[in-house]
Amino acid sequence: MQIRVIPGSSAAIYRQIADQVRRAVVSGELSIGDAMPSVRVLAKELVVNPNTVAKAYAELIRDGVLESQPGRGAFVAKRRNVFTRAERTRRLDEALDAAVSAGLVLDFTSDEILARMQAKLEELK
Amino acid sequence: MQIRVIPGSSAAIYRQIADQVRRAVVSGELSIGDAMPSVRVLAKELVVNPNTVAKAYAELIRDGVLESQPGRGAFVAKRRNVFTRAERTRRLDEALDAAVSAGLVLDFTSDEILARMQAKLEELK
Amino acid sequence: MQIRVIPGSSAAIYRQIADQVRRAVVSGELSIGDAMPSVRVLAKELVVNPNTVAKAYAELIRDGVLESQPGRGAFVAKRRNVFTRAERTRRLDEALDAAVSAGLVLDFTSDEILARMQAKLEELK
Amino acid sequence: MQIRVIPGSSAAIYRQIADQVRRAVVSGELSIGDAMPSVRVLAKELVVNPNTVAKAYAELIRDGVLESQPGRGAFVAKRRNVFTRAERTRRLDEALDAAVSAGLVLDFTSDEILARMQAKLEELK
DNA sequence: GTGGTCTAGACCACA
DNA sequence: GTGGTCTAGACCACC
Numbered sequence: 244m245q246i247r248v249i250p251g252s253s254a255a256i257y258r259q260i261a262d263q264v265r266r267a268v269v270s271g272e273l274s275i276g277d278a279m280p281s282v283r284v285l286a287k288e289l290v291v292n293p294n295t296v297a298k299a300y301a302e303l304i305r306d307g308v309l310e311s312q313p314g315r316g317a318f319v320a321k322r323r324n325v326f327t328r329a330e331r332t333r334r335l336d337e338a339l340d341a342a343v344s345a346g347l348v349l350d351f352t353s354d355e356i357l358a359r360m361q362a363k364l365e366e367l368k
Numbered sequence: 369m370q371i372r373v374i375p376g377s378s379a380a381i382y383r384q385i386a387d388q389v390r391r392a393v394v395s396g397e398l399s400i401g402d403a404m405p406s407v408r409v410l411a412k413e414l415v416v417n418p419n420t421v422a423k424a425y426a427e428l429i430r431d432g433v434l435e436s437q438p439g440r441g442a443f444v445a446k447r448r449n450v451f452t453r454a455e456r457t458r459r460l461d462e463a464l465d466a467a468v469s470a471g472l473v474l475d476f477t478s479d480e481i482l483a484r485m486q487a488k489l490e491e492l493k
Numbered sequence: 494m495q496i497r498v499i500p501g502s503s504a505a506i507y508r509q510i511a512d513q514v515r516r517a518v519v520s521g522e523l524s525i526g527d528a529m530p531s532v533r534v535l536a537k538e539l540v541v542n543p544n545t546v547a548k549a550y551a552e553l554i555r556d557g558v559l560e561s562q563p564g565r566g567a568f569v570a571k572r573r574n575v576f577t578r579a580e581r582t583r584r585l586d587e588a589l590d591a592a593v594s595a596g597l598v599l600d601f602t603s604d605e606i607l608a609r610m611q612a613k614l615e616e617l618k
Numbered sequence: 619m620q621i622r623v624i625p626g627s628s629a630a631i632y633r634q635i636a637d638q639v640r641r642a643v644v645s646g647e648l649s650i651g652d653a654m655p656s657v658r659v660l661a662k663e664l665v666v667n668p669n670t671v672a673k674a675y676a677e678l679i680r681d682g683v684l685e686s687q688p689g690r691g692a693f694v695a696k697r698r699n700v701f702t703r704a705e706r707t708r709r710l711d712e713a714l715d716a717a718v719s720a721g722l723v724l725d726f727t728s729d730e731i732l733a734r735m736q737a738k739l740e741e742l743k
Numbered sequence: 744g745t746g747g748t749c750t751a752g753a754c755c756a757c758a
Numbered sequence: 759g760t761g762g763t764c765t766a767g768a769c770c771a772c773c
Contacts, residue, residue: 266469314772330575338470345463353489364478516719564757581724588720595713603739614728
């Protein structure tokens with residue numbers, strides 16, 4: 244898979260990396276058991292500090308998206324339900340709030356944001 | 369208008385304030401030329417640091433939502449757009465993409481994500 | 494609360510800190526809403542790098558034990574069920590496996606380990 | 619004796635090997651003076667790196683569980699204790715404390731933790 | 744070679 | 759003042 248970081252973005256680099264991996268996993272671009280590039284390799288490729296990549300991987304491991312086999316590397320984990328319904332909803336809300344907030348800052352109306360979201364979700368089907 | 373801040377929220381306080389003002393402007397609750405409460409008055413009312421309110425106002429002024437008339441206070445400005453249409457859309461997409469992938473990783477369906485988003489935007493109206 | 498780190502321990506420093514906070518929370522030594530010492534203050538007190546303390550806090554925040562209010566500090570969070578039954582069991586197993594492994598390395602028998610565990614749990618009642 | 623390694627486990631492979639040998643010695647499956655398979659033979663059998671087996675043997679030799687007879691191989695040693703009773707107990711307590719606090723934070727009761735621990739130790743017998 | 748941990752020191756966002 | 763992020767570079771455990 245191809246990961247890109249936008250240095251000027253407001254999103255933290257480790258966050259950009261984690262989000263793109265998440266997206267690749269849900270889109271099927273990455274499959275269960277696939278090996279991730281090593282921390283050092285990806286860091287070199289993205290021209291960022293290895294610790295930054297490690298932080299992204301750590302978050303993904305903690306959320307059950309990746310699994311680490313010490314000394315061997317990180318791998319895409321079997322999908323498992325880690326969080327309770329309430330916690331999942333809380334996290335979804337947090338993500339949606341951030342998007343809404345960004346949309347409002349950009350002076351989009353509620354309707355425009357919703358329409359764009361709908362279009363985006365239709366694409367995935 | 370009535371502004372409320374939720375201290376425990378993950379959103380920064382200045383962000384909560386700015387978003388609510390923005391929303392009030394978009395919804396018509398605040399009209400062009402309306403006077404905003406002074407930084408000190410609003411800070412006292414919300415029991416937050418005046419710097420925090422000032423920061424929210426600064427962002428709104430920077431984005432052209434408010435206008436500062438030195439010595440008189442801040443007023444709701446005539447609408448103007450700072451970013452190009454393309455740039456605004458690009459930024460909105462980025463924010464929505466992050467929310468969508470977060471939702472999908474959390475094992476929500478497209479429909480669930482959209483429904484939740486819709487509910488959230490309804491609340492704002 | 495008083496936190497101590499044992500530099501010679503096999504457990505990572507950030508892990509020792511996180512575990513002690515966890516213990517203080519479940520024992521009631523720390524209550525909901527209590528403010529944690531700031532990252533810098535605790536780091537100075539323990540004579541460790543602030544990043545190490547920050548890493549411990551980050552883990553506790555991620556697990557829902559603490560909450561961070563940006564610019565204000567970290568606070569003991571309301572207890573909420575973050576993980577599914579299966580995930581909680583998985584995590585408990587992981588913790589117990591580590592303890593059993595440590596016990597076996599120390600040449601204790603299964604019965605001795607269990608007896609010691611039982612005594613320890615009785616104390617808590 | 620039959621040793622099995624689980625690659626996906628969170629426990630290090632050398633640790634799994636060492637623990638199983640330890641258990642076999644404690645349970646009497648291996649008796650004093652019994653010859654262990656050579657590092658190379660066991661490595662081939664388990665399909666792991668010989669260094670990994672060597673590391674497990676080294677730990678067992680260091681802890682006095684095995685004895686190395688240069689040129690002849692490794693043998694089950696006469697039992698002797700490396701740590702004082704007090705030191706062993708202190709270390710066991712440390713490990714058990716960590717497991718207990720992890721369990722309590724995960725909202726398990728003392729009884730649940732104990733039951734799970736018991737089940738786990740039964741399996742080992 | 745791999746990931747895991749820790750240090751030192753920097754800059755930014757926020758209150 | 760607070761936490762959040764990032765860099766650079768080190769050492770260790772493990773394969």
